[in-house]
Amino acid sequence: MDPKIFEGIKQIEKELGTLSSAEKILLATDGSVTTILDVLKGHVHIRTLIQEFQKADKEAASLLDIEVGDTINYRVVVIEGQTPLIYAISMIPVERLDNDFKEDLIRADIPIGRILRKHNIESRREIKSVSLEKPDPEMVEIFKTDTPMLKRTYNIIHKDQVLVWLMETFPHSLFKD
């Protein structure tokens, strides 16, 4: 396992005590998070809060390895079963998409893991950070709790380029075993 993940989880457990198996796996896995949620909570779906094309600012350009001003697809969603499970932000450089993939993405209602599988896309996931945060008011409103949020960022790499940058966060307490 990547030492970054190992250290991140160790730090979090220092503050919160032992995390559940599901929490640790959701922070560390390089597999589809949708699949894991499906198997834990029944078939999940996404509620899209924002889906729009944006011009990449300096930070986005750096994260995606593109030029400032290049078009990105910016999406904010909540993955839900019976209740909200994970809040996720994704950024995708539009120039790197082929047309079928782009169409599914703009439909906005399909989780990225399912889109990748539908199109048989070969990729790898590179975890960039694992951390703990205080919930901001939007998170409290969505998850109806003010417990600390577990958070990670990662890239989905395809053809040696960042296809998707992702941030996922969920409240500690949601995935007790």
Place this chain on the structure above:
Amino acid sequence: MDPKIFEGIKQIEKELGTLSSAEKILLATDGSVTTILDVLKGHVHIRTLIQEFQKADKEAASLLDIEVGDTINYRVVVIEGQTPLIYAISMIPVERLDNDFKEDLIRADIPIGRILRKHNIESRREIKSVSLEKPDPEMVEIFKTDTPMLKRTYNIIHKDQVLVWLMETFPHSLFKD
């Protein structure tokens, strides 16, 4: 989630009662199993029971989509932490390997998930079956228990071809949350 996985797990739960989160994730994930075991059990390693080149028989040829008689790398390992965790069989068509990858594989002591990551290999995993089996004497000997075994088979696909066929099995009882 693939209906095959969903149905497989439903059947198993009919017989055994509810599976733990970790068990369900280990059966369903399309991510690295090594990473999941690392995060649950501390850094894991493998003990190689068999590693040899074989000529593909009819079954192997069909599973890997190669010709009967083509060379495969056949490997049987136990992934272990403090104790044995997962028994795994893999078959890899040798012609599909590039040289660096082949070298690591023949060293035999590195889990496949770690080899893929080391070489930045983009791939996707296709779960073929999820099932429940009575433990045979070898499993009872390795895991020191005669509880039923959870089992799955899957392919790791790379460049639209089967790079690895895998079978993984572990005793129900090992991954209680």
